[in-house]
Amino acid sequence: MTDEQRVREVVNAYLDRTVHDLEVRVQALTKDLIGLITHQEARHARELEQLRQQVIAAPVLDPALGQRVAPFLPSVPANPTREARVETMERLLGSVRRIDECASLNAILGALARGAAAETSRVAILLVDGYMCRTWGHFGFAEGTGPTEMPIGASGTLAAAVALKQACFVPPIIEGREGEGPAFMHVPAGHTGLAVPLTVGGEVVAVLYADDIARSLEHEDAPLWTEELELLARHAAIRLENVTSARTVEVLARVD
Secondary structure (H helix, E strand, O other): OOHHHHHHHHHHHHHHHHHHHHHHHHHHHHHHHHHHHHHHHHHHHHHHHHHHHHHHHOOEEEOOOOEEEOOOOOOOOOOHHHHHHHHHHHHHHHHHHHHHHOOOHHHHHHHHHHHHHOOOOEEEEEEEEOOEEEEEEEEOOOOOOOOOOEEHHHOHHHHHHHHHOOOEEOOOEOOOOOOOOOHHHOOEOOOOEEEEEEEEOOEEEEEEEEEOOOOOOOOOOHHHHHHHHHHHHHHHHHHHHHHHHHHHHHHHHHHO
């Protein structure tokens, strides 16, 4: 055996050991990540269920007696506000469960979009591709008014949401001035627009945009629906990361 062959054998052996060690570490890290995400999802579901139970059990005011009574007493009249809150929580929990049931990235985004569309009037999911935003899908927009492919910098709100990795509100249009940025994000005064980033592995991979333009001004629940959408987006991002990590484990298992 020549010296060159000996050196080559030593190098190959070293490379084999290094690759094996890296694969073992990646598998361990991925397993820990999946465990952490699963724990977060379970905790999140428990918190939602606790909130739902609190809403159902909340006492109501009996106008005939002028005092607070238990909600299950038959003498208490129907409370439309509480019933609406319970219905909202049921709908929100249903959206969370549907996201949990998805096993593919597209299915997760679809469940997120449908869940968000149930809470407000217009919704769009934009995929972040380098410096560009590409439309994955949208709901509630009139024909020809939905989002199109554009640079992230075309909208200050989108750019801020991606850079800061947090939800950002769309500045409303001031009367007498033209709106800035893409037309689909022009939100009249009295309405609310929101951009929520979906972060996977520390990187923003998509943005959920939503507004309540099609709603009447009598609806004064913007703080409520925006919080609901931010919750759904965060849950969907966790699920995206979970599915991605699970696929990584499957690939490594097949390699082994």
